[in-house]
Amino acid sequence: MDETFEKAGSGASLTYPVAAGQFRKGHYAMLKQNPCKITDISISKTGKHGHAKARIVGINIFTGVKYEDVCGTTHNMEAPHVDKKEYELVDIDEAQVILMDTDGEPKEDLNLPPGDLAEELKKAHEEVQDDDGKSIMVCVLAAMAKEQIISFRVVTSDE
Template structure:
């Protein structure tokens, strides 16, 4: 499980953070100004990459959080197998199965090049790169 530690104030919308043990994409950040005796706080709203669950984090802006190392790769579709698709990585030639996202079901075909990500030991099909 590859991750790094950063401060909450360095997080940005569209980047990733680990919340509840899941890699999540940040969809919103709000910060409150510091009070008389307190530090500024940040509220981070994120959606899980793999489970699509909404998560929220409220911490001081100088607190540390984990950020997953996202590895973006290219693959070729070998076979469509019902709800899953068999892919072959274009660098390592490793073959593996991943579920087909709803938005890509109609556009996938054998021989198509796709982009996928690896985060925290999970793989997910993200987009079609070449038809």
């Protein structure tokens, strides 16, 4: 009888456990089931009948919405696996962007970012198309099986 076992990579889980007291400003945490970057954290002293509590405030990394959560410092919370990658912008087609990684492989599954960043990116792309010595590098943030462009920069060919 042959048995087949599925393999999972080290990033198989979308989150990992972290004790609430271990979080710091700038870390990533799941607040109310949303991947957030922590903007403020305060730890209360232990009370007469309880444990110290961590009050964590963060901004959703994809939507910019503010979330807050309170948890005992010794209790585990979830933290998302977050990955940042940089790609070169090749073209913008309607609401979709065409990117290229450092190995020259195309990436065509991302849309323009929400809000003003999309308009700024379109404008920069139009300006760079006329200048052979410049290109646009976009920063893509990936977490919770979602990817989104969060920033970009114009670079000259000698960088």
